[in-house]
Amino acid sequence: MSRPREFDVDRALHQSMEVFWTKGFKSTSYEDLTRTTQVKKQSLYCVFKDKRDLFLKALAxxxxxxxxMLEELASREVSPLKKLEAICDATLYQNEETMPRGCLILxxxxxxxYDDREVxxxxxxxxxxxxxxxERIIRDGQEQGLITERQTGKELAVYLNNVLSGxxxxxxxGASREQIEAVLCTSLALMTSENAG
Structure with missing residues (x-):
């Protein structure tokens, strides 16, 4: 008869995600994970097959x-340009503590x-x-005459997605917030229709 699970799996997964986000997969040890989650290695193994399985679930x-978060910003009752500005702002780190971590996906x-299929x-x-x-936001902006139609909504979405990743x-x-904001503001300006405003 198996013993009942003695820890909050969702909480442990969130805590593990923070560790992987800070240290990366290869630099994270099981000791890092057990110390942060306060869950024994054997107990983690009962739920997550191994460190890689835990990492993939944390990545998801x-x-x-x-x-x-992006869907929430996209659903706000503001203009498409304001939605894009909010998404750009949310892309930036919110404080000095989170700044060095970047984006876990990137x-x-x-x-x-690109060799690891699951990642x-x-x-x-x-x-x-x-x-x-x-693309959904950009197309709304194009229909309202706020965003240029020189490129399709999809092309502009691919462009802005890459700008956000950059x-x-x-x-x-280690770039300053001012440098990053300048890149994002320039990108939005290039997308804005001449008729906007």
């Missing part, structure tokens, strides 16, 4: 949380490259989901 959790893409699946899923949200890489590499 990070993606899901990020998409929920960090993982850089750590693993790459999460990265691709994140990019696709973000792109769809951006901003996270700049953040991770």
């Amino acid at each position: 959790l990070y993606r899901e949380q990020s998409i929920v 960090n993982s893409a850089l750590e693993f490259g 790459n699946r999460e990265v691709t899923l994140m990019f696709d989901q973000v792109e769809r949200i951006l 901003a996270k890489v700049m953040e991770k590499s």
Whole structure:
């Protein structure tokens, strides 16, 4: 007869996500995870097969949380340009503590490259989901004459998605908030219709 689970799995997963986000997969030891979660290695193994399984679930959790946040920003009752500004602002680190961590999805893409199918699946899923949200907002903006129609909504969504990723890489590499904001503001300005305002 198996023993009952003695810890909050969701809480342990959230805590593990924070560790992986800070240290990366390879630099995270089981000791890091057990110390942070206060759960014994054997107990973690009962729920998560191994460190990699725990990491992949943490990566999926990070993606899901990020998409929920973007969907919330996209559903606000403001103009499409204001929505894009809010998304750009949310992309930037909120304080000095989170600044060096960057984005867990991008960090993982850089750590693993494109050879790891399971990690790459999460990265691709994140990019696709973000792109769809951006395209929806951009098309609304184009219909309202606020965003240029020189490119399609999809092309602009791909462009802005890459700008946001670049901003996270700049953040991770120590660029100042002012430098990153300048890049984001320039990108939005290039997308804005001449008839807007």
